[in-house]
Amino acid sequence: MFGQIHHGSAARCTRFVRQGASLVIAAGLSAGLSAVMGCDRPVSPAPETTPTAQDTVQRAKPARESGPELPTARTLADLPLGSTGTLTDSPPVRVVPPMLDFGFIAPNQDANGSVKIFNTGTEPLMILAAEPSCKCTTLNDISGTVIPPGGSVDLEAKLDGASNTGPKTASIKVLFDGYSVVHVVDLKAEIALPIRAIPPHINAVRNQNRQGRIVVESIDGEPFSICSIHGLPPTFLGFDKATDTPRSQYILTYDLDTIPTPYPRYLVIETDRPDTPMVDVYLRHETTLPKPNRNLRMFGGFRFPLGLIKQGGHADLEVTFDTVAQPIATVISETSDCRAELLGTRTEESDKGLITTLMIRVTPASDYVGVLYAPLSAMTTGGEVASFNVFGIVSPDGEPCVGPTVEPVSPATAGEATVKPVG
DSSP states (O other): TOOOOOTTTTHHHHHHHHHHHHHHHHHHHHHHHHHHOSSSSEEEEEESSSOHHHHHHHHHSSSSSSSSOOOOOOOGGGGGTTTOSSOOOOOOOEEEESEEEEEEEEEEEEEEEEEEEOSSSSSSSSEEEEESTTTEEEEOOOOTTEETOEEEEEEEEEOOOOOOOOEEEEEEEEEEEEEEEEEEEEEEEEOOOEEEEESSSOOOOOTTSSSEEEEEEEETOOOOOOETTTTTTOOEEEOTTTSSBSSEEEEEEEEEEGGGSOOOOOOEEEEEEETTTEEEEEOOOTSSSOOOOOTTTEESSSEEEEEEEEOOOOEEEEEEEESSSSSSEEEEEEEEHHHHEEEEEEEEEEEEEEEEEEEEEEEEOOOOOEEEEEEEEEEEEEEOOOOOEEEEESSSSSSSSOOOEEEEGGGGGGGOOOOOOOO
């Protein structure tokens, strides 16, 4: 009869329940994994018609030219009436290391790593799908891989570099045949220069954090000196520059009311270390938020450091766009502190589409020294404009640590910068 379950089949029924549940989840991995993980996104209602087992398997596994064939599995509708089973079984796996920590990576540098997924169960374990949480992470294809009992498989991941400094996190969701609980592998890295600032950004929106502290430290523990903060004299806590020897860590105080406006998107901390002549801190304020042009959209962020420039010299940089409706004709400087020149353009295909790269030369004014923060604009033949900022340090002898060149402002003169002569 329909309601009968033959003796000895209970274990198989439980496995079919798990297998059917996992295949249903795999079929909607991109949209449905977040629901399984407890995210806030609404879940679309299931269709009235239950798919066949064959249709479910075809949707669960991405198309491949070759590879192991998924076994035919029952769905929940195929189970005998009266059977019971849990839908929250966790797969018998162990991931080593449990988190993929890339450590410190330089800005715009990709990071590669891997973890081993061990099958700690007594039966072969098939991976139905693996999916990263964002486009910044790419994986090797392990879907369809069968891990024998006691065996393992390598899950390889590449984390795309970012221009802004600070922590970066992602995750990988792995679904196994016969188990409805998704196993999550976390990824983390910190985008950092050899000297880093903590926190890497200041949130000054709506008058927040107008005064505060910043820890500046070297990753390798080597001592260094802080020469200025955006051209202003640095103010330390617990350190006297006149009597104390250089350290590997400092506590700086800042006061936005003493910084000339308009505020820079990045505050530049100047050091005497040749490999890190400057450290930038993102200043998030209503006046520093970018205003993207959809017809001339920049690619990869808005951070464009020039580094150390010898007085009378220049610095070259590249700026990339992923949406260019018309050819870019020129690049202009919006300040007399420097001039900008478009050296050429380069268009190429990438895994993210067609991108156009500008090669730009920035030449500071012959008498300029100190922290340079310059607004530039790229303009197309049709008049479309995309604005961005570059920043660097202009040194009389090409050596780091120029020192303060700007006097602090008072509330009565806010917005007016006073530049002191050097020497």
